[in-house]
Amino acid sequence: MKTDARSVVTQLLPHRTPIRHTADAFAPANIALCKYWGKRNEALKLPLTGSLSISLGDLGTRMRIQLAEKDHLIINDEEQSTESKAFWRLFDFFNLFREPDTFFKVESINTIPMSAGLASSASAFACAVNGLNDLYGWGLGNRERSILSRLGSGSASRSICDGFVEWNCGTREDGMDSYAAPLPVVWPEFRIGILTLSSDKKAVGSSEGMQRTVETSTLYKSWPTQVKKDLPMIRQAIEDHDFTTLGTRAEQNALSMHATMISAWPPILYWQPESIETLKQVHVLRKDGVEVFATMDAGPNVKLLFLDQDTGDIRNVFPELQLVEPFATVTD
Secondary structure: OOOOHHHHHHHHOOOOOOOOOEEEEEEEEEEEEEOOOOEEEOOOOEEOOOEEEEEEEEEEEEEEEEEEOOOEEEEOOEEOOOOOHHHHHHHHHHOOOOOOOOEEEEEEEEOOOOOOOOOHHHHHHHHHHHHHHHHHOOOOOHHHHHHHHHOOOHHHHHHHOOOEEEEOOOOOOOOOOOOEEEOOOOOOOEEEEEEOOOOOOOOOOHHHHHHHHHHHOOOHHHHHHHHHHHHHHHHHHHHHOOHHHHHHHHHHHHHHHHHHHHOOOOOOOOOOHHHHHHHHHHHHHHHOOOOEEEEOOOOOOEEEEEEHHHHHHHHHHOOOOEEEOOOOOOOO
16 A cells, blocks of 8 residues: 555654644755756655755745644735635644644745745745744654654755755655655855845746656756765765865756756746856856856756855856855854
8 A cells, every 4th residue: 555645644643733822943045066957756755866965054944833723825025815825735734743623823934035946945934843842742852853844845844954964765655765864064165155136936836847757858867866976975975075076066966957857848947047157157167277066956046056165256257146054153
């Protein structure tokens, strides 16, 4: 018998009775250095390959969940219609955990644009699980919360933890071995620069784009081989603080993922003219001796990877850059 999301939840939850009225939570957004692109099980959000990410510090989702008489969703101080995609997607997810007569008022603050390729759904679903864990007093660890978050959004499995995080794809049909865990590495000089070239909602959502790519891309068959090569190299580069290897492999991994999308049918091209111009500027900087690399998720926005020593040179070219220090509050 196939495992569904409800049976996964049943295995992990000790009870379904809230122990408090209100819970507050936070989860960081993350960007993948080795991408997640393709599922082996849609219902359980089980990936075809592993992936590895870096969290974005205090950028992500803060959420207050309160018991209520009916469901409400407020995002960035704006009440969401019960017909909106955000509303039904979140409360369909909550239905996995709550009894039929339980309702929530959810107030969510996102510090990154939604549906623009900046991992807002990852931080949102991870934050929701963190909040429910507190509201219900489940006492779940990182592994269990990562599995539950994954049921809402695959990348959310990596937003449970801070720093460098690896998501093991697993092999079990029930997905109980598919969860993310942090790498025991602190890299204080590591920097991320976010270039928000467009905050508009994507015409093709990540899930739709992923499915179309897997089903129709002539290049996708080579993607697992690409990840099999990139993932251990990126992990080792992190452990060795080898920034050149990390940046090189991360940029190539991202461009390879976008190549699979472009070869899908109909083609999926998230890039805008500004995206291409930014990549060209990155390559010019590298030619001039500045070690900076680019990565992109399923959207037009570009994230830069560099070390603190090169911040000034990079800001000169990209003054609008939003600087992230993922280890600012972490010490060895």
